[in-house]
Amino acid sequence: MRHNLIASAVAAGLGLAALAAPAPATASPQSAPSVSATDLEALKAQVANLQAQLDALEERTEAQSDINVANAQAAEAAQATQAKLDTLSKLVNDTKISGRMYYDFTNIDDTKNGEKTDKSGSAFDIKRFYLGVDHALDEKWSMNLTTDFQYSSAVGATELYLKKAYVQYKASDAFVLRAGSTDLPWVPFAEGAYGMRYVENTLVDRLKFGTSADWGVHASGKFAGGAMEYAVAALNGNGYKNPSRSKRLDVEGRVSYAPTASTVIGIGAYSGTLGKETETVDAEHTANRVDFIAAYAAGNTRFGVEYFQAKNWTTVLSAESDKASGWSAWGSVGLGQGGITLFARYDQADPSKTLDPTLQDTYYNVGVEFPIVEGVKLSTVYKHTDRNNDSKSVDLETNEFGVWGEFRF
Numbered sequence: 001m002r003h004n005l006i007a008s009a010v011a012a013g014l015g016l017a018a019l020a021a022p023a024p025a026t027a028s029p030q031s032a033p034s035v036s037a038t039d040l041e042a043l044k045a046q047v048a049n050l051q052a053q054l055d056a057l058e059e060r061t062e063a064q065s066d067i068n069v070a071n072a073q074a075a076e077a078a079q080a081t082q083a084k085l086d087t088l089s090k091l092v093n094d095t096k097i098s099g100r101m102y103y104d105f106t107n108i109d110d111t112k113n114g115e116k117t118d119k120s121g122s123a124f125d126i127k128r129f130y131l132g133v134d135h136a137l138d139e140k141w142s143m144n145l146t147t148d149f150q151y152s153s154a155v156g157a158t159e160l161y162l163k164k165a166y167v168q169y170k171a172s173d174a175f176v177l178r179a180g181s182t183d184l185p186w187v188p189f190a191e192g193a194y195g196m197r198y199v200e201n202t203l204v205d206r207l208k209f210g211t212s213a214d215w216g217v218h219a220s221g222k223f224a225g226g227a228m229e230y231a232v233a234a235l236n237g238n239g240y241k242n243p244s245r246s247k248r249l250d251v252e253g254r255v256s257y258a259p260t261a262s263t264v265i266g267i268g269a270y271s272g273t274l275g276k277e278t279e280t281v282d283a284e285h286t287a288n289r290v291d292f293i294a295a296y297a298a299g300n301t302r303f304g305v306e307y308f309q310a311k312n313w314t315t316v317l318s319a320e321s322d323k324a325s326g327w328s329a330w331g332s333v334g335l336g337q338g339g340i341t342l343f344a345r346y347d348q349a350d351p352s353k354t355l356d357p358t359l360q361d362t363y364y365n366v367g368v369e370f371p372i373v374e375g376v377k378l379s380t381v382y383k384h385t386d387r388n389n390d391s392k393s394v395d396l397e398t399n400e401f402g403v404w405g406e407f408r409f
Helices: 002-020 037-093 187-194
Strands: 095-112 121-136 141-152 157-172 175-183 213-223 228-235 250-257 263-272 287-298 301-311 323-334 341-350 360-373 376-388 395-408
Touching (some): 157 213, 187 263
Antiparallel strands (some): 095 395, 157 175, 228 250, 250 263, 263 287, 287 301, 301 323, 323 341, 341 360
8 A cells, every 4th residue: 555655746746747837839829728826726735645645554554564563472471471371380389298297285194113203294196297399290290298397395306307208100090109208017007096196106116116107118009999018118228217227227117917807907017127237337137027917997986906026026136036016906986976986905015035034015095185276186195104124123104195186288
């Protein structure tokens, strides 16, 4: 259109020039039409009008070009913003944050050889506070980081550890592989069957013949619709609080079978030097442990028994050999429809059957649990622990009464 207007303007100019030019001497006798000043001014006005239209068209074209550029830039910015939102949304949707806290407010009467110790008295304790972040990279790959914080008035100190830090590959329900620190095959499994971990550790964990997590390579899986389950780990042996290197890896494993949705039977085993053998320190013995559990759980009704037998657990670096064994039985029943639960537990153990055969460890608790809201539970509990031998070289007794609680999200 711009070229057409220019052509029209040029043509009009040429016509005006032709009209304004004098006739040649050889022109025909018939005289050319005369052009008045009025006509000339009219032609000039037409040219000016055409020039104005041309200028206006150029301005509109430039303005439209600016609009197109602005629209393109806005579209690019919108796409970039949407990409960031999609990334943020995926990060949020694929990341889960969880927390769990065990706490108590109790009075302790602790004696050694009949005399009260500094552990006696009343205090508030945070037994454990776990904060976990779990992120799924895709359907097969994920990672987890879980911190473990505790404060104990008995030792007057706070502690913070990495309990879990692992990368997971899940090929299927039948095969899950983890590398790093994560749950070991036995203790967390026993905690799930017991159901009252916030009140007390399970038997093996309480007596320090095992722990709940360690650094290593862990494999687990479920078969037969989840009825059959296995877990095995090659680990450092020092526990999750101490990731130091040892000369050789320990091994822990478990297999379990759930005949019904409410019952489970499990068998476990452990073998290794507990991280104590290094290039400069040789182990005298290999520590071994076998475990058994049978449990029933339906709602707030639970019954179960756990048994373990260990050899050389405390004498890995000693020339002497020793054995230990113990069992635990627990039960709980609901009281009414409000979720209030009456529970009790009894442990009996021989911590040193060879070196100190008269040494006995007895523990029991009895309490009532009150669910407050979802994720919050409180229990009023009485606990008793007694460890002694015939020679009275070991004579420890603890009685504790108070409130224990669990908070989780």
